Amino acid sequence: MKRLGLKSEPCSIARTLSIIGERWTVLILRECFRNISRFDGFEAALKIPRAILADRLKMLVAEGVLEKQQDKDHARRFSYVLTQKGLDLRPILLTMLAWGDKHLQPGPPPKEVEHLPCGHTITPVLCCPECHGELDANNTRVINSTRRL
Amino acid sequence: MKRLGLKSEPCSIARTLSIIGERWTVLILRECFRNISRFDGFEAALKIPRAILADRLKMLVAEGVLEKQQDKDHARRFSYVLTQKGLDLRPILLTMLAWGDKHLQPGPPPKEVEHLPCGHTITPVLCCPECHGELDANNTRVINSTRRL
DNA sequence: TTTTTAAGTTCATTTTTTGAACCTGTCAAT
């Protein structure tokens, strides 16, 4: 992995990509959200090469996205669990899910995310926190030129 | 690029990653949203190797994310512009931007996305379209096990 | 006591990425 160049870039998208800009990393995180937490669990779920998995887990722990915890019953057994920083990645995965459902899915987009407080089965939408209007490419502008979008 | 395995996966996140699961591709799209559209424009903005840029543009056109248009004044000059499918990727980039601002930024997270209809400068949030409640890792559940989140 | 397991590491091979040089038609200026 080469990530050092990106981390110092003056753009939050580029910096975010320094962590999740690689498919295996995102798939590992997807499994974390499914409550997979052990090395062999990721391996079984993803058929990822062990060397890559070890490398990515190490990176995610170093970045504070996952925390490595020791199982208290078994001395040589560990859990990788999402930190708050990691949990905060969920909107990114949900947005990817919604886009894939809409554009890469044969047939109508399924709505299979449940919002627990209201009980509705929904497709998540990105909104303005002030007026709750939906955000898209036409009604948003990124202001600061240093982050360049 | 090896993407064929992922495209047929039974998970919309994995399928989405078959297109944007690589950092250069996302950075190219970021530039598209900044209205960069020509080959040399991407090159100047990103310092990306030309062979990679050519490969990724070809892929994005083949996937229907970008459209290659001929400049009508100059015969040998082209524009790569976002299709609706491509424009629909903006929420993913905005969500990445918000996460990077919150977690990879020294200092307080800047709010620099302007929602044009209401005029507020905001941090985009992922919401339930039914009740407008904010979505996060604790209050959402993905139902269909085939898409695995 | 032997076997199995979890969580890696090592290593040779294959695949990608990278950067530099080259190509090729068009446009503008001389």
Next chain:
DNA sequence: ATTGACAGGTTCAAAAAATGAACTTAAAAA
């Protein structure tokens, strides 16, 4: 009409990264 620059690539060799199989190691289970 010739020259030179330019846009948008392609080609190539070297470097880096991914892959898959085999090996490691301590602890737990049989």
